[in-house]
Amino acid sequence: xxxxxxxxxxxxxxxxxxxxxxxxxxxxxxxxxxxxxxxxxxxxxxxxxxxxxxxxxxxxxxxxxxxxxxxxxxxxxxxxxxxxxxxxxxxxxxxxxxxxxxxxxxxxxxxxxxxxxxxxxxxxxxxxxxxxxxxxxxxxxxxxxxxxxxxxxxxxxxxxxxxxxxxxxxxxxxxxxxxxxxxxxxxxxxxxxxxxxxxxxxxxxxxxxxxxxxxxxxxxxxxxxxxxxxxxxxxxxxxxxxxxxxxxxxxxxxxxxxxxxxxxxxxxxxxxxxxxxxxxxxxxxxxxxxxxxxxxxxxxxxxxxxxxxxxxxxxxxxxxxxxxxxxxxxxxxxxxxxxxxxxxxxxxxxxxxxxxxxxxxxxxxxxxxxxxxxxxxxxxxxxxxxxxxxxxxxxxxxxxxxxxxxxxxxxxxxxxxxxx
Amino acid sequence: xxxxxxxxxxxxxxxxxxxxxxxxxxxxxxxxxxxxxxxxxxxxxxxxxxxxxxxxxxxxxxxxxxxxxxxxxxxxxxxxxxxxxxxxxxxxxxxxxxxxxxxxxxxxxxxxxxxxxxxxxxxxxxxxxxxxxxxxxxxxxxxxxxxxxxxxxxxxxxxxxxxxxxxxxxxxxxxxxxxxxxxxxxxxxxxxxxxxxxxxxxxxxxxxxxxxxxxxxxxxxxxxxxxxxxxxxxxxxxxxxxxxxxxxxxxxxxxxxxxxxxxxxxxxxxxxxxxxxxxxxxxxxxxxxxxxxxxxxxxxxxxxxxxxxxxxxxxxxxxxxxxxxxxxxxxxxxxxxxxxxxxxxxxxxxxxxxxxxxxxx
Numbered sequence: 001x002x003x004x005x006x007x008x009x010x011x012x013x014x015x016x017x018x019x020x021x022x023x024x025x026x027x028x029x030x031x032x033x034x035x036x037x038x039x040x041x042x043x044x045x046x047x048x049x050x051x052x053x054x055x056x057x058x059x060x061x062x063x064x065x066x067x068x069x070x071x072x073x074x075x076x077x078x079x080x081x082x083x084x085x086x087x088x089x090x091x092x093x094x095x096x097x098x099x100x101x102x103x104x105x106x107x108x109x110x111x112x113x114x115x116x117x118x119x120x121x122x123x124x125x126x127x128x129x130x131x132x133x134x135x136x137x138x139x140x141x142x143x144x145x146x147x148x149x150x151x152x153x154x155x156x157x158x159x160x161x162x163x164x165x166x167x168x169x170x171x172x173x174x175x176x177x178x179x180x181x182x183x184x185x186x187x188x189x190x191x192x193x194x195x196x197x198x199x200x201x202x203x204x205x206x207x208x209x210x211x212x213x214x215x216x217x218x219x220x221x222x223x224x225x226x227x228x229x230x231x232x233x234x235x236x237x238x239x240x241x242x243x244x245x246x247x248x249x250x251x252x253x254x255x256x257x258x259x260x261x262x263x264x265x266x267x268x269x270x271x272x273x274x275x276x277x278x279x280x281x282x283x284x285x286x287x288x289x290x291x292x293x294x295x296x297x298x299x300x301x302x303x304x305x306x307x308x309x310x311x312x313x314x315x316x317x318x319x320x321x322x323x324x325x326x327x328x329x330x331x332x333x334x335x336x337x338x339x340x341x342x343x344x345x346x347x348x349x350x351x352x353x354x355x356x357x358x359x360x361x362x363x364x365x366x367x368x369x370x371x372x373x374x375x376x377x378x379x380x381x382x383x384x385x386x387x388x389x390x391x392x393x394x395x396x397x398x399x400x401x402x403x404x405x406x407x408x409x410x411x412x413x414x415x416x417x418x419x420x
Numbered sequence: 421x422x423x424x425x426x427x428x429x430x431x432x433x434x435x436x437x438x439x440x441x442x443x444x445x446x447x448x449x450x451x452x453x454x455x456x457x458x459x460x461x462x463x464x465x466x467x468x469x470x471x472x473x474x475x476x477x478x479x480x481x482x483x484x485x486x487x488x489x490x491x492x493x494x495x496x497x498x499x500x501x502x503x504x505x506x507x508x509x510x511x512x513x514x515x516x517x518x519x520x521x522x523x524x525x526x527x528x529x530x531x532x533x534x535x536x537x538x539x540x541x542x543x544x545x546x547x548x549x550x551x552x553x554x555x556x557x558x559x560x561x562x563x564x565x566x567x568x569x570x571x572x573x574x575x576x577x578x579x580x581x582x583x584x585x586x587x588x589x590x591x592x593x594x595x596x597x598x599x600x601x602x603x604x605x606x607x608x609x610x611x612x613x614x615x616x617x618x619x620x621x622x623x624x625x626x627x628x629x630x631x632x633x634x635x636x637x638x639x640x641x642x643x644x645x646x647x648x649x650x651x652x653x654x655x656x657x658x659x660x661x662x663x664x665x666x667x668x669x670x671x672x673x674x675x676x677x678x679x680x681x682x683x684x685x686x687x688x689x690x691x692x693x694x695x696x697x698x699x700x701x702x703x704x705x706x707x708x709x710x711x712x713x714x715x716x717x718x719x720x721x722x723x724x725x726x727x728x729x730x731x732x733x734x735x736x737x738x739x740x741x742x743x744x745x746x747x748x749x750x751x752x753x754x755x756x757x758x759x760x761x762x763x764x765x766x767x768x769x770x771x772x773x774x775x776x777x778x779x780x781x
Contacts, residue, residue: 320510322497323475324524325575331498334523338514 050398057392060168063110066103067094071164083157088141091160092134099126115159121148171392176200196376196393203372206290206362207355211302213295214351215344218302222343225303226310237307244300252361255293259284259365285367293361298354302347309343345412353401373397424488427453427611428474428579433483435469435635443469445635447483451613456605458614458622461632462658467615470632471581474613476500488578498527503572503580507587509564511556517543517567518552524575542574545604562593569601579611586621598624619659623647631655647705652692653778656703663709663747665702666780669693677777684742687718688775699780706748708774711737711760717769723747725764735760741768 008016064071069090077083098104104126111118125147128134134143145152162180173179173186177194181187188194221240225233243251258264266280275281283289313336321331359374366372373393380390428451435444444466451457459467472478474485476497484491492500503524512520521539530538543549546566556564565585572580582601586594602625605612616622622629623643631638631646631654639646639655650656653664669690670680677690679702688702710717723741734750737760741747749768751760760766 314508314510316506316508316510317512319475319477319497320504320506320512321523322477323500323502323504323581324527324571325498325501326523326527327498328496330527335512 050395053391053394056388057171057395058167058169059388060163060170061166063107063163064166066098066107067091067160069094070160074161074164077161079158079161080154082141082152082154085139085141087157088144092129092140092144095122095125096129099129110163111160114163115156117150118156118159121150121156124148125151171389172396174389175393175396196373199371199373199376203356203374206287206294206370206372207352207358209291210294210298210355211348211352213291214299214302215348217295218299218306218347219340219344221299222303222306222310225307226313227315240300240303243296248297248360251297252293252364255289255296255361255365256284259289259292284365285370287366287370289365289367290362290370290372293365294355294358297361298351301350301354305346305350306340306343309340309346313339341412345408349405349408352404356401356404357397423453425452426450426486427455427488428613429486430470430474431484431486433470433473433480433485435466435473435478436481442481443635444473444480447635447637449630449637449640451611453611454609456602456612456614456625456627458616458626458629459632460616460619460622460629460658463617465632466635467617467630467632468583471583471613471615474579475502475504475581501575501577503575503577505565505568505572505580505582505585507584509556509568509585509588511564511567511571513556515556516552517548517554517556517559520556520567521571521574524571528575538574542570545573545608546570546600561589562597565589565597566600569604573604573608573610577610579613582612582614584616585614586616586618594621601625623659631658633658649691650703650776650778653701653703653781656776656778657781661706661748661750663704663706663744664781665704665742665744667700667702669696669698669700669777672696676772679777682743684721686721686742686775687772688777689773691776692779693777700777701779701781702775702777704770704775706736706750709747709749709768709770711749711751712767713769718772719775720767720769722765722767725760725762725766728760728762739766739768 010016010019012019067090070087071090073086073090074083077087095104095107098107104122108119108122111122125144128147134140150156170180175196177189177197178186179189221236225236225240227233228236256263260266261280261282261284263284265283266275269275270277270280283292317335317339318331321335322328326334356372357374358372359378362370362372363375363378366375374397377390377393377397380386380393428449430447430449433444433447434442436442447466447470449470459470461467469478473480476492476495480493484493486492487500487502512523515523518539521542522535525535525538539552540549543551546569548563548566548570551559551563551567556567559567568585569582572582585601586597589597598621601612605625614622614625623646626643628640628642629646630640633654639651641649646655647660650659656662657664665679665681665686667679667681667686669677670685671678672690672693672695675689677688677693677700679686679688679700686702693700713720721742723739725737726740726745727738729736729738732753734752737749737751738745739747739749747768
């Protein structure tokens with residue numbers, strides 16, 4: 001701005017900008033107050049829990065608090081040979097405190113997760129301490145090393161040192177079937193134990209195919225909805241929305257009735273002679289069931305954004321395309337289809353993101369080969385109670401969704417999304 | 421070059437959408453090559469349906485449509501080679517102006533050089549050179565309209581259809597576009613079928629006008645004849661302003677007839693009346709009746725001025741004449757203007773050749 005620009009004054013002599021701000025302040029406050037409840041609600045139910053999840057997933061403070069003196073002494077230790085006397089002394093006094101507080105068991109379990117074999121040697125050490133077999137006037141290092149030969153193994157002490165930082169990424173590595181090896185490097189778990197990677201890939205695959213199926217089926221329906229005369233399109237719209245209004249559990253349960261081996265669909269196949277009665281195909285508790293049920297349940301999320309976009313496309317555009325010499329296919333492909341891309345983008349993104357985190361339906365009809373990563377998260381929440389691992393996987397899922405959103409934004413542009 | 425007078429032919433065409441009501445009834449219409457013909461009529465009169473049948477988006481329920489001697493009823497729209505300008509322009513919003521114009525050429529698999537040449541020519545025709553890379557959304561209504569016209573002409577169609585193309589423009593722009601379209605038509609000589617409900621638009625632009633009402637062509641003639649010599653009350657009423665007297669034929673001799681009103685008898689041209697005693701509506705254009713005429717006219721009556729409305733270039737005078745309180749006169753505003761005062765009694769005169777005795781309303 002040039003320095004010669006004159007400040008515009010109102011008739012009262014107040015600068016125009018100040019006056020404008022004053023006039024709009026009230027509106028701004030009003031607008032903020034209107035969104036404030038939602039903002040607060042979102043913060044409590046969304047931002048706060050996700051933050052909590054994140055801290056839980058990387059939290060490793062328990063052991064740091066249990067062995068303060070040990071870790072202090074270990075700061076000077078290079079970690080290559082057996083630690084010096086001070087480390088043993090620190091560990092001894094830390095462990096004695098734990099025994100007094102009767103929390104020594106937790107330490108054993110935690111260290112055992114880091115390296116197998118800790119549980120028994122910590123218990124053995126505890127018994128020695130309880131019987132007052134350790135003489136504090138002599139070298140504690142020598143006495144502990146006598147308790148069990150593993151205390152003389154440098155690898156066990158290295159394992160303790162690795163637990164020193166209050167935060168750890170171990171849960172995230174575990175979610176990708178990796179772990180910290182003894183030397184601190186990242187290693188793959190054995191091939192036959194890589195369960196999570198299979199689940200991630202399967203989740204992506206099922207979400208992708210469900211999105212494709214929804215698109216293939218939803219596009220013609222949305223087109224019909226947008227072009228049929230009102231009295232038919234209303235009826236069709238209700239047909240699309242009716243399942244939407246039905247409880248998710250009811251719909252999944254009805255798919256179970258339809259798809260099971262003695263179910264309606266199989267009965268029908270046998271009736272028309274498509275399959276033999278003693279050789280009914282399994283359509284449930286595998287991927288097929290997951291595909292069928294999820295596609296049906298997520299279909300409205302594809303149809304509605306597509307419909308809202310198609311509704312705005314004037315029928316005269318297709319006519320113009322045809323009158324200018326385009327065959328019906330050319331008119332569709334060059335004129336109609338490009339105009340529906342915002343709806344396709346919105347529908348696909350919506351279905352994909354919903355599918356990637358889907359839980360109830362795959363849990364009920366998916367069986368072993370049709371379960372998704374969300375089922376694994378639920379398993380760790382409810383059964384193994386490894387909440388920090390469940391949190392880590394939940395966050396990985398969330399960041400995956402954000403990455404997809406980012407890619408979509410780069411490719412299509414979020415401005416092009418039209419939800420209604 | 422001899423022009424085919426039956427380039428487009430509607431042969432006994434009927435159209436019904438629901439099997440109960442005929443939207444178009446027994447339409448017989450020939451359009452000559454290179455002609456600018458307008459289908460004019462109130463909404464629901466069947467004019468747009470005719471256009472859609474010609475474009476191929478609707479099929480005739482009965483009868484045939486011929487283009488240059490060939491029956492086209494079974495040819496799909498994209499093979500008819502008929503250009504069309506739509507009411508809301510129907511420009512493809514995701515394509516630039518160039519791509520919009522190139523669309524009909526690309527689907528005809530033309531070479532790129534030729535496409536460039538033709539697009540350039542079409543754009544210069546509507547004076548929009550330099551707008552190739554704009555999107556339709558970045559253009560004003562008038563510019564969009566011109567692009568739509570250029571797109572309908574760029575592939576050299578034999579016939580161009582225009583479905584109320586100027587309906588969405590404001591008055592000034594509409595008038596200048598009317599001239600522009602007329603000039604384009606004159607310079608390239610394409611056959612144009614134009615649909616509108618605006619009678620002044622039809623009068624300005626067309627070679628011939630087909631006035632539609634109730635699924636039928638009421639009158640097909642050039643603008644001057646349509647205005648001066650309407651063949652029935654509907655056309656007289658629909659085109660321009662009109663004073664009417666309802667009465668009964670008292671006497672008829674040759675072209676002239678005497679019409680008995682409730683309190684007087686007037687002389688008029690017998691157009692659609694045949695015999696004595698028939699009911700009739702006499703139609704008279706407001707500018708054909710004079711106040712205090714200097715020469716002798718065969719209808720001379722006196723009436724009372726009810727209202728004087730100043731219109732800039734002319735003054736409208738409402739007169740209670742022969743029991744019709746809505747009789748309108750148009751007086752040009754010149755320096756030697758008459759003193760017109762409300763409640764004043766004045767003499768009005770007109771010639772019987774301008775008063776047309778039509779079918780009763």
